[in-house]
Amino acid sequence: MSAPPAEVNRYLNECLAGIPEDISSIVIDALALLSGQKSLTEEVDKGLSFQDKVALVRHAYTALLNYLAESSLDRLNEAQRLFVDTGAIADVVVFEDSTGRRYEVELLSPPLYQQLRNETIHLDEETLPRWSRNIYRVEDQFNAIALGVLEPEGLDKKNLAKFRATRSLEHQMDVSREQTTILNNTYYALLQQSRELFEQMETLFDSYYRYVQQVPVLQDTLDRARRYNRLIAARDPLPEEREEITKVLNDPTYRRLGQDIEAYADQVIQILGQIRENSQDIDIKNQKLKEITSKLIHAGAQDVGSVRNRHDIIFDEETLRLIRSHVQALGSYAVAAAQQSPLKIPESTTRILLNAHARGQADPLKNCYCTVQNVTQSLEKIFSIHINLFERDEAYNPIVPPILIEPIRNYTEWTGERFMLGFVSGEPSRHGSRHSFSPVDMALLRLCGMYAFRDKIFDYRGNRLEGNLMADYSARLESKTAVKWIGDEKKYKLVTVMQEVDAASRSEAVEDYMEFIFHAANDFPAPLNLSKRKMAVMLRYITIQNPIRTIALLLRYVADKEPDEARKVLLQRAGHDRSRARDQLEQACARYGQNLPESASAYIKELL
Incomplete structure (x- = not known):
């Protein structure tokens, strides 16, 4: 079995350019297994199950990726970059069997392959927000490791300490990564604000100059007003002046000459006032x-900029060793997680991108593929709903942990420091009246749920914690009196036993979060599978769109059946200030009263 000439398998040959023959053969044989034609796989397919074939395809992917990572990172062509980032190795592959008969295997539809290639390779960073730099494709991960921006996976304590001491920009500085991100974001926000301020000043100066040029016209208006004043003050005008006086008196423009001068003066004063205000802002911005x-100079926090599409990176032996460790560790994590996913399909772990990964989707590129653009748009949608998910810097940009995109289907994980995201999402889409969620949106929503419920439930002594979302959500503790028999005589003793009620595991909490966000975003009734207590806990920590709407959801979802829980949340959100809580409640009823069953006075009477 062999692949036909280059003009037929254009993209496959481009992807395999410069690859040793032994690795190319592994890849071609693995792709032939996907054809299902026995005449192509007589030497390989000897009673293999479908899962064995998937494992061979995955082995081919790993072999090709490892070679590219070790030998060609500084000279990848476009097809190889696309393969590294997405797993897309070709659109259509044509094979010949031993008799010369040709078989065509479509891995990806040709239009989809072209669209994916354009969107992945020709990524326009100017259209993306600055915080999206923390979204890493695979090649971006390699660049970030080389620059010391991203810690590689798979290092033991000794090698991790060595990386942090010699390469990691974060650990060579006196400030944390979050603080560095805040400083850099604030720095660039101030630069942008200063640029806009100077542009406004230039516009104001131009406007003022135009008004100054109108001074001769203003002088003429003043002369006309003076002449009008002289004519109307004449008590015994000459005969030749009477006709002029009559003409002037019949001209209405002479009656508002003072208003014209006043309007001119008001506009000039307004411009000068804006110039004065902006002049004060210049000094404030410069000082900040x-x-x-x-601070940035003192901390040594050099902003390396975006790691995408860099051509100035040197991959030395140590860097390549770190990248190999990263690829191996991340691959094993991703495959194990995808194999255990409840949404898995037989082809989930091929890692080479196939049509089957997005089977049944009309537009996989838009709905299923986690490109940088799609991930950014999905996060922006979620940020507009759950507005306090991440901390914000002074420029109000979210401080997003690193998001590592891996070529695999349906892989979502929060490791405690970073997000892991499979390139293909197999999540079912959800359609709402206001916000619909594509499979990509749902995958990101799952990651956000993992982040929201990331806190510990117990401390190191085994005592249950309080004051964080996961600990409070996990269960309600209720005391119960029980009889305990003591001693040989079996004397009974009444004891108090703490019992967990309305409990939820971490994975259940994430599922509940996704359901709750979808319902809240679309003004749907409360989810039936969530207790009032659980919704009250979420509304205590999660702000939906704005604080007032969050209060409205609290009144709608919780207050009718659990007024005590609603009262606790309402007072906590108001800083335990009853007058402020009353004001927020009244605003919620005024803005969103159409969705509430009771009036503001009824809620105030019941809750406050």
């Missing part, structure tokens, strides 16, 4: 920029 720059 000076302080931020000083």
Whole structure:
């Protein structure tokens, strides 16, 4: 079995350009297994199950990726970059059997392959927000490791300590990554604000100059007003002046000459006032920029910029060793998680991108593929709903942990420091009246749920914690009196036993979060599978769109059956200030009263 000439398998040959023959043969044989034609796989397919074939395809992917990572990172062509980032190795592959008969295997539809290639390779960073730099394709991960921006996976304590001491920008500085991100984001926000401020000043100066040029016209208006004043003050005008006086008196423009001068003066005063205000802002912005720059210089926090599409990176032996460790560790994590996913399909772990991964989807590129653009758009949608998910810097940009995108289907994980995301999402889509969620949106929503419920339930002594979302959500503790028999005489003793009620595991909490966010975003009734207590806990920590709407959801979802829980959340959100809580409640009823069963006075009477 062999592949036909280059003009037929254009993209496959481009992807295998410069690859040793032994690795190319492994890849071609593995792709032939996907054809299902026995005449192509007589030497390989000897009673293999479908899962064995998937494992061979995955082995071919790993062999090709390892070679590219070790030998060609600084000279990848476009097809190889696309393969590294997405697993897309070709659109259509044509094979010949021993008799010369040709078989065509469509891995990806040709239009989809072209669209994916354009969107992945020709990524326009100017259209993306600055925080999206923390979204890493596979090649971006390699660049970030080389630059010391991203810690590689799979290092033991000794090698991790060595990386942090010699390469990691974060651990060579006196400030944390979050603080560095805040400083850098604030720095660039101030630069942008200063640029806009100077542009406004230029516009104001131009406007003022145009008004100054109108001074001769203003002088003419003043002369006309003076002449009008002289004519109407004449008590015994000459005969030749009477006709002029009559003409002037009949001209209405002479009666508002003072208003014209006043309007001119008001506009000039307004421009000068804006110039004065902006002049004060210039000094404030310059002082802040000076302080931020000083902090960055003192901390040694050099902003390496975006790691995408870099051509100035040197991959030395140590860097390649770190990348190999990263690829191996991340691959094993991703495959194990995808194999255990409840949404898995037989082809989930091929890692080479196939049509089967998005079977049944009309537009996989838009709905199923976690490209940088799609991930950014999905997160922006979620941020507009759950507005306090991540901390914000002074420029109000979210501080998003690193998101590592891996070529595999349906892999979502929060490791405690970073997000892991499979390139293909197999999540079912959800359609709502206001917000619909594609499979990509649902995958990101799952990651956000993992992040929201990331906190510990117990401390190191085994005592249940309080004051964080996961600990409070996991169960309600209720005391119960029980009889305990003691001693040989079996004397009974009444004891108090703490019992967990309305419990939820971490995975159940994430599922509940996804359901709750979907219902809240679309103004749907409360999810039937969530207790009032659980919704009250979520509304205590999660802000939906704005604080007032969150209060409205609390009144709608919780207050009718659990007024005590609603009261606790309402007072906590108001800082335990009853007058402020009353004000928030009244605002919620005024804005969203159409969705509430009771009036503001009824809620105030019941809750406050």
